[in-house]
Amino acid sequence: ETGVTQTPRHLVMGMTNKKSLKCEQHLGHNAMYWYKQSAKKPLELMFVYNFKEQTENNSVPSRFSPECPNSSHLFLHLHTLQPEDSALYLCASSQDFSGELFFGEGSRLTVL
Amino acid sequence: AQKVTQAQTEISVVEKEDVTLDCVYETRDTTYYLFWYKQPPSGELVFLIRRNSFDEQNEISGRYSWNFQKSTSSFNFTITASQVVDSAVYFCALSEAYNYGQNFVFGPGTRLSVLP
Numbered sequence: 001e002t003g004v005t006q007t008p009r010h011l012v013m014g015m016t017n018k019k020s021l022k023c024e025q026h027l028g029h030n031a032m033y034w035y036k037q038s039a040k041k042p043l044e045l046m047f048v049y050n051f052k053e054q055t056e057n058n059s060v061p062s063r064f065s066p067e068c069p070n071s072s073h074l075f076l077h078l079h080t081l082q083p084e085d086s087a088l089y090l091c092a093s094s095q096d097f098s099g100e101l102f103f104g105e106g107s108r109l110t111v112l
Numbered sequence: 113a114q115k116v117t118q119a120q121t122e123i124s125v126v127e128k129e130d131v132t133l134d135c136v137y138e139t140r141d142t143t144y145y146l147f148w149y150k151q152p153p154s155g156e157l158v159f160l161i162r163r164n165s166f167d168e169q170n171e172i173s174g175r176y177s178w179n180f181q182k183s184t185s186s187f188n189f190t191i192t193a194s195q196v197v198d199s200a201v202y203f204c205a206l207s208e209a210y211n212y213g214q215n216f217v218f219g220p221g222t223r224l225s226v227l228p
Binding site for chain 1: 218
């Protein structure tokens with residue numbers, strides 16, 4: 001069982017669809033993150049949760065809505081996305097803020 | 113503000129050559145952490161090393177070695193006797209201790225291609 005698991009690995013959606021990305025970590029970590037990786041751009045931090053509480057929202061548009069029901073699960077709800085939102089969305093976790101980030105394999109999103 | 117620069121966008125080497133990936137960082141903090149991650153084609157970023165700002169000892173792990181020089185704000189990564197499996201995008205990252213995790217900044221990455 002890998003440390004951080006993301007589903008789905010690939011997602012194609014229209015601009016009017018509503019979908020969700022899921023992340024689950026089996027490492028006992030308390031902090032979870034969403035990052036966006038677009039072509040030819042640095043990794044962008046989107047959201048940070050620590051003990052289920054959101055501690056960072058990095059000016060992300062409201063069409064992205066995170067949810068963290070417990071320390072092991074993190075969701076990213078998507079609605080009315082734009083084609084420029086197509087990217088690899090990476091989930092990560094860390095032990096509080098005292099350790100390195102452990103990443104999942106990412107969910108590659110294509111918005112048509 | 114913190115910033116990480118990886119000036120080499122892409123590097124190609126032939127198998128068994130040594131290769132060094134450069135990383136230069138900027139921070140006003142005196143306590144910070146530096147990292148290297150590897151991203152193979154599968155997409156997952158794999159943690160390679162973490163260094164804190166008070167530990168300038170260079171580190172070697174198998175074919176990998178890291179050279180941390182505070183005087184030049186650099187944290188370079190060398191792969192000795194490169195192999196095809198080393199082909200990946202490598203990211204250098206910086207985190208300031210006061211806001212660790214929330215302030216994790218990645219460089220743009222260096223794509224390494226190791227040719228057989």
